[in-house]
Amino acid sequence: MSRTETARGACIRPYRPADREALYAVCLATGDDGEDATHLFRDGNLLGHRYVGPYLDLEPELSFTLEDDVGACGYVLGTDDSVRFYRRFEHEWLPALRANLPPAPAGGAAKDEDERLLAELHAPLITLPRELEAYPAHLHIDILPRAQGRGYGRQMVATLLTALVERGACGVHLGVGQRNARAQGFYRALGFTPIEAQRDEPGALLLGRRLP
Numbered sequence: 001m002s003r004t005e006t007a008r009g010a011c012i013r014p015y016r017p018a019d020r021e022a023l024y025a026v027c028l029a030t031g032d033d034g035e036d037a038t039h040l041f042r043d044g045n046l047l048g049h050r051y052v053g054p055y056l057d058l059e060p061e062l063s064f065t066l067e068d069d070v071g072a073c074g075y076v077l078g079t080d081d082s083v084r085f086y087r088r089f090e091h092e093w094l095p096a097l098r099a100n101l102p103p104a105p106a107g108g109a110a111k112d113e114d115e116r117l118l119a120e121l122h123a124p125l126i127t128l129p130r131e132l133e134a135y136p137a138h139l140h141i142d143i144l145p146r147a148q149g150r151g152y153g154r155q156m157v158a159t160l161l162t163a164l165v166e167r168g169a170c171g172v173h174l175g176v177g178q179r180n181a182r183a184q185g186f187y188r189a190l191g192f193t194p195i196e197a198q199r200d201e202p203g204a205l206l207l208g209r210r211l212p
């Protein structure tokens, strides 16, 4: 796919490896239920390792960057096949990362967000829809505050959904924080509705949309 010029000046284009650091920064700046999570972490890369890096490496053709005149300011990432993606995440991507991570916190309860994410990266809790065949794809989207509320999110999701349909996906799901009312309103406006998860994740809602 080539770049899509938007009406308001930013462009949506395929991800490039040089975007990586900026996209990790977007993840951290929006990682506390849509708000800046920087103050919650000592290691600012942990969130990106969970929600950005695996997609850039395992699904580069389904990774799109939003770029304005300041630089990369958002992403939409996804996969057409969540089961295949998570299998590769656990067996290919995470082992290489773990070689450079501190060990998982001993004894269960995490003391802070760094420990919670470390535990997650050592033993990921994957949430899938109960009706997985109906919603096999999934996505993540985050945009820096300076570019929010200008229609880019709608266009970015449309860009990814088009790519998912081209790959034959019949439905897509995503997780959203129960406290993130803004994102819930956004997804509702884009046709996503609540669906049942295979397991209840505290604080999260699972939403889905059939395709095309």
Ligand SMILES: CC(C)(COP(=O)(O)OP(=O)(O)OC[C@H]1O[C@@H](n2cnc3c(N)ncnc32)[C@H](O)[C@@H]1OP(=O)(O)O)[C@@H](O)C(=O)NCCC(=O)NCCS
Pocket (backbone or CB within 6 Å): 030, 033, 034, 035, 141, 142, 143, 144, 147, 148, 149, 150, 151, 152, 153, 154, 155, 175, 176, 177, 180, 181, 182, 183, 184, 185, 186, 187, 189, 190
């Ligand atoms: C959530 C997010 C991706 C939305 O992208 P955006 O560019 O701000 O949204 P858009 O301007 O494209 O809005 C698209 C539509 O959603 C609607 N919408 C947005 N917020 C809404 C809300 N709180 N309630 C109802 N509708 C809402 C808009 O009115 C718009 O509808 P329209 O096109 O019919 O006018 C973006 O704000 C963001 O990244 N926020 C921080 C990170 C985050 O929360 N990510 C999601 C984690 S699950």
